Amino acid sequence: MREPVTAYVALGANLGDAQQAVRAAMDRLDALAQTRVTARSSLYRTAPVGASGPDFINAVVRLQTALTAPDLLDGLLAAELDAGRERPFPNAPRTLDLDLLLYGDARIDSPRLTVPHPRMRERAFVLVPLAEIAPTAVPPNALAALTSQVIARIP
Template sequence: MVRVYIGLGSNLADPQQQLRSALEALGRLPGCTLVGVSAFYASDSLSPGQPRYTNAVAALDTTLAPLELLDALQAIEADQGRERKARWGPRTLDLDILLYGDQVIEEPRLVVPHYHLHARPFVLYPLAELVPADFRLADQRALSDLLADCPFVGLERL
């Protein structure tokens, strides 16, 4: 089993319920065990004019290979009405592999650690709830350093 961290986000169709449904679906994935979930956070959208997002991070132990897990996450998104129209558009559900064990992955479909993780308080602060204080990413960046460089601005713990 590999410990992975999944970022969850939604800003359409009852976002908190979207996240709860996604967490249930994650817990039912074959070869996976949901082992932890952060609090939910409200955050401003990165694109102007969109509703606020609800975000969280889940810890999952899995036997799935990275791309198998990505396919499973995208199937959950589709089941919950995700339409991939615009890169930064509103969405019923967004599931991102933030960290996959201690692996650094650079595939056309998947980059881990997630390429914007370091600049997103709506990912870093929920992640910090699930890992030890001295946690380091696979690329050896300390989570504490990333948090220090990414203030808790625009976030509301729900």
Template sequence: MQAQQTIAYIGIGGNLGDARATVEQAIVRLASLPGSQLLRVSSLYRTAPVDSSGDDYVNAVAQVATTLAPTDLLHALQRVELDHGRERPYRNAPRTLDLDVLLYGEARIDSAELQVPHPRMSQRAFVLAPLLEIDPAVSIPGAGPAAPYLAGITDQPISRL
């Protein structure tokens, strides 16, 4: 019997080293996650750090169909981060690569390890712009359509690369 696939959205970003190359390599890695299929990837975007410091970020969002459970998907993403030299010296530190589970189907998860929908996604242009590029009708479980949130964060500069 085929395992049930869930549509998940992954936020991708980095601002240390060659961030663009790292994000592009991470997208390739997402395509090879076990039990997963890469469906769509947004353009790459340049954004200023939000609640962070350092150089501008390169960001994107990917849509995957996966049979991985939410925490298994998180752990697979964390392995990709580590392979790209991710360190976590403090919260929101500059990073080589950051991979976040933004949405996992209609799931609402609030555990010590994983929060889905990502708790600040509706407040971040670097998440919403690429997310809406690949799925203009996407909804955030418990919050409704994502598109209206973009109007509230026009103060966050973002440009497509």
């Protein structure tokens, strides 16, 4: 078995019971082979970015996984599909969205996967929950640049 790697995954949903979908996805990730969720951020409510539709519920989890990055991506895509994810057009409302943000110190740039996630520093709905569970992974100036994006922690 491979040595475990620390990875971070962003979760989001804005269709159906979005809070339940995000919580269920956290449990689903914890059940992936050779993978364990080691931290869960709070849930956050945000307006859609570059799209319309209901507000999103967002969160980030930290994983310890012995899966390769492509195998982890396959697990994320399977979880989205099981949650009823459809992709009718870019940025469409969704039942579940899972994005691999970081995979150890890896830099991956393939047609299928880019890590670190190429737009993570542009999105408060990613950086705020990521900073909650991994403060050193988010430079303070990155958060300061996103203060115009409204994000609310769900109590």
